[in-house]
Amino acid sequence: MKILEGKTITDVKGFLANGIYSGVKRSKKLDLCMIYSEYKAKASGTFTQNKAKAAPVTLNQQNIDNENIQAIVVNSGNANACTGENGYNDAVKMTEKVAECLNLKKEEVLVASTGIIGVPLEMDKILPGIEESSKILSADGGENAAKAILTTDTFSKEIAVEFTVGGKVARIAGMAKGSGMIHPNMATMLAFITTDVNISKNLLDKAFKESVASTYNMVSVDGDTSTNDMSIILANGACENEEIISEESADYIEFKKAIEFVNETLAKLIAKDGEGATKLLEVKIKEALTLEDARKCAKSVVSSNLFKCALFGNDANWGRIVCALGYSDANIDMDIIDVFLRNESESIQIVKKGVGINFDEDAAEKLLDSKTVSVVVNLKQGAYEATAWGCDLSFEYVRINGCYRT
Amino acid sequence: MKILEGKTITDVKGFLANGIYSGVKRSKKLDLCMIYSEYKAKASGTFTQNKAKAAPVTLNQQNIDNENIQAIVVNSGNANACTGENGYNDAVKMTEKVAECLNLKKEEVLVASTGIIGVPLEMDKILPGIEESSKILSADGGENAAKAILTTDTFSKEIAVEFTVGGKVARIAGMAKGSGMIHPNMATMLAFITTDVNISKNLLDKAFKESVASTYNMVSVDGDTSTNDMSIILANGACENEEIISEESADYIEFKKAIEFVNETLAKLIAKDGEGATKLLEVKIKEALTLEDARKCAKSVVSSNLFKCALFGNDANWGRIVCALGYSDANIDMDIIDVFLRNESESIQIVKKGVGINFDEDAAEKLLDSKTVSVVVNLKQGAYEATAWGCDLSFEYVRINGCYRT
Known part of the structure; x- marks a missing residue:
């Protein structure tokens, strides 16, 4: 396994992304991110254990195990949490809009939000933002995508690695955001991982969830478990290795090592960039x-x-x-x-x-x-x-x- | 029940106390406190659930249920915690010295410490301090006693109430200290309560421990459960009521109400004086x-x-x-x-x-x-x-x- 310096989630085969300013953040910084897989992809995810779950968490928990997940949309500046039924409907509308623009089913789209709690989403900004974003998806967009999910973070958190499975060169890359309300429990802040590995859904779940327990779940900035925590991996198989189906296989062990490294790296970056942290x-x-x-x-x-x-x-x-x-x-x-x-x-x-x-x-x-x-x-x-x-x-x-x- | 404004632990019949400067605190503020009952007294106490228990906690847990507890000695400025076997021996020596000066058995003396963790007690200051202190025990000494147990606290925490049991006028008074490392678990910071009520050991335990659960244990300043938490009540029966032995009796209910009020008042004062608190x-x-x-x-x-x-x-x-x-x-x-x-x-x-x-x-x-x-x-x-x-x-x-x- 080798670390790919300066590479990001779109440096994994078949993944496009971008980050734009939709108009939600007062600071005018990037606030809308889209991730798209050109190939069908399997997903695995972990979500906050907080009983006050944000609308996107509730919606994704219904969709995460669907056969195909090809897009993720993330807005920052507003968490769409404690927003009741209207908030849930807004989350659904975001996935519908993405599906419409990318010719997917809405069940093939995941959604995440981060920012202030309890304020209705400004859908008049977000829906046009999604449309604009869908037109400029790019293999160079990973860097802006990583910026567009940040809130009080002071730097982007990205990592990419390369390794071999079944004779093929595979990659895993990830991006995450902190930096307050960080004390994940069986879940995490926001982390999005892309990989081109071909792996069974069962083993993807196993590797990812085990790794989350020893990485994101071992981070604390302030003891407050957020309403919006989630970490998601998309695996699109584009590296064309033979599907990994045995947890005893060398390929699975290599994959597990790589995902562990990616998650741990992002977890440490989140801790390092904890609100007000000097070390x-x-x-x-x-x-x-x-x-x-x-x-x-x-x-x-x-x-x-x-x-x-x-x-x-x-x-x-x-x-x-x-x-x-x-x-x-x-x-x-x-x-x-x-x-x-x-x-x-x-x-x-x-x-x-x-x-x-x-x-x-x-x-x-x-x-x-x-x-x-x-x-x-x-x-x-x-x-x-x-x-x-x-x-x-x-x-x-x-x-x-x-x-x-x- | 009425609140006795400006009264303290020595305004309860049969209790003497004082607070002196023994030489431990660099600030030269009062740092040694002694509480003495002129009559035999029953005790009840709750102690920290932290596995790193300070020496005085370990020692008191052995003695708290003895038939008679007539004195408590408290030093501030040094917690005698994480001090190993030497620390335990120092705590024993403190009770021995008190016993010698007051003509008690060492098992009739409780001890508490608060302050810095991990530094050996300066016994060359504390033992002479105990001797000096034992000579000037007084019915006016409660105020200085309450000062001598403080560390980063900005004010003394005292409360006294009067009520009637079995036709006799009884009192309960208490003092406590905060103000950091406050997140008690089945125990508390330091709180010392005196009462002249005559009550069975069983009911004293019941009333006190139930009350601690809804008062001190419901306070948090910073989420850190201390190594030295303890709350102790001494009941010397000097008000000469007929012993309270039934938890259905009006006297028990009145006593319970009073102890609840005293503990809650001290708990709130501790929270109010939490380190750095503005409200x-x-x-x-x-x-x-x-x-x-x-x-x-x-x-x-x-x-x-x-x-x-x-x-x-x-x-x-x-x-x-x-x-x-x-x-x-x-x-x-x-x-x-x-x-x-x-x-x-x-x-x-x-x-x-x-x-x-x-x-x-x-x-x-x-x-x-x-x-x-x-x-x-x-x-x-x-x-x-x-x-x-x-x-x-x-x-x-x-x-x-x-x-x-x-």
């Missing part, structure tokens, strides 16, 4: 009794407001790490754990057998002043590990979310 | 299917970072309230709920049947700019209700916890 936090749990224990511990530390503030201030406050492990509800023995702080070049042990040890506080402060900081916890109990990603809690997070009129 | 947030859930559903909903909204930021900015962002209800894991129907914002004088409906309604945004902004803001949610499903308390998330919270060297 990426990575929490690695080692030697846990079960996978669930490892994940609980990792998410508990990565979600701790107090530790996130300490990280913002470059304070090696290990007590807050141990405290968050303690309330994680995981099966752990506090008296045997070790904790380390790491960046790319250094590692400093700060806790040994559950108790703080003497360490060089200045060196730790310097280490914490890195773009990526890892907290490594060894539970010394079992064979499982997990990693979660998040960011620090800064003044800027409060400003973005508290000072809406400035 | 008190009260979330009332009505007509829930079960008590558990009501509590889950209330705690989910009161803990939402995003809604807390909106509250700081006086933004009536009802979408964040609905979102937090949706991920609360409670059994609710999002399509029928109503949501109101309230302060002392006004009420504004913002959500009807799960959908935002037109409301006067300027009036809502003005309402939110109050010292106490209530969010009232009607789930329209059942007969249960619950209230949770918290505060807004401000720049100051980040400064307090992120800028430790300034």
Whole structure:
């Protein structure tokens, strides 16, 4: 598997896309994105577990398992969430309009929205936007598509990889957006993945959903699980490999590795671009009794407001790490754990057998002043590990979310 | 029942206390508190569910059900948490020293600590402090005692009430401290309650523990459950009522009402004085299917970072309230709920049947700019209700916890 620098979702065979300004965002930034597969494609997706589901989530859950999914339309600036029956009807109208323009059935179109909650969609802007967008779909449009799904994000989140299946060169590419209300549960923020691999629907589901659990679901920016989370993959088989149908096959293993890498890369980019974040936090749990224990511990530390503030201030406050492990509800023995702080070049042990040890506080402060900081916890109990990603809690997070009129 | 303005824990018959500076706090503020009952007393307590329990928590859990508890010693500035076996031995030494000075058994003394995690206690300051403190115990010392348990709190938290049991005038008084790492789970921050009521140990436990579940356990400042949470009540029977032994008796009901009021008052003061808080947030859930559903909903909204930021900015962002209800894991129907914002004088409906309604945004902004803001949610499903308390998330919270060297 190799990473394709600078490539995006439209660098996968048979996928066209674009991003335009339809008139919804006050900032006049791109706010409407369309993704289209020239070939019939299978889809798999995961959706928010929040009971307050946005209209597009409800609609997609009905359509995701249809035999063919050939287009996705996404608007940003308005989440079409908590908008009642009218909101649902608007989501349906968006898929109808796409279907009409691209000569598809409306059940072959998925829809996503992100932005403000509770405000009716401006359909008088979105429907003409869809029409315009459908006319300029392009194999160069991936970059604009990735821009058009952003809200408070400060940069586009894209990744593309290439690998071989059944002697054919295959690709997977993805794009995602954060960056607040990020604490996915069995689902994610918005992520859209394209691949030209030919794979059975069952195995596509299996590979994608398993991967989501260890990537997007391990990210937290602020503990708030959104109403609009979704991640979707379209697989159009255009690379012409023989269909992957066995999970024991080398092809499936290669595909799984690639999808895992793509999802993890996007998950980390979302955490890094968390609202107000000055750095990426990575929490690695080692030697846990079960996978669930490892994940609980990792998410508990990565979600701790107090530790996130300490990280913002470059304070090696290990007590807050141990405290968050303690309330994680995981099966752990506090008296045997070790904790380390790491960046790319250094590692400093700060806790040994559950108790703080003497360490060089200045060196730790310097280490914490890195773009990526890892907290490594060894539970010394079992064979499982997990990693979660998040960011620090800064003044800027409060400003973005508290000072809406400035 | 009447509230005794300006009264404190030592205004309950038979209780003496004080607060002194032992030398632990760099700020030179009071940092050692002792509470003493002149009569034998029964105790009840609740303790943190965090697996990383501080030494005093572990020790008190062994002693809380002893027949007689006559003294509590509390130091602030150092939490004696994650300090291993030495920390436990230090906690034992503190009870031994108190016992020696007051002519008690060490098993009749409880101990609490609050402050920085992971630093060994300075016993060379604390033990002489205990000796000094034991010599100046006084019926006027409650006020200093309440000061000596504070850390980042900006004011003392005290309450006293008077009521009648079995023809005798009885009192309950309490003091507590917050104000960060506050998200108690079956326990609390530090709260110490004194009463002169004569009541069976069983009913003391029942009344106190039930009350803790609906008061301290319904507070969240930052979602971080501390290593040191505890709430303790001492009942010395000095008001000479006939022992309360039936939970059907009018006396028990009166006692329960009073303890509920005292605990709720302290819980609200803790929320109001949350780190960086500019206002008190009260979330009332009505007509829930079960008590558990009501509590889950209330705690989910009161803990939402995003809604807390909106509250700081006086933004009536009802979408964040609905979102937090949706991920609360409670059994609710999002399509029928109503949501109101309230302060002392006004009420504004913002959500009807799960959908935002037109409301006067300027009036809502003005309402939110109050010292106490209530969010009232009607789930329209059942007969249960619950209230949770918290505060807004401000720049100051980040400064307090992120800028430790300034």
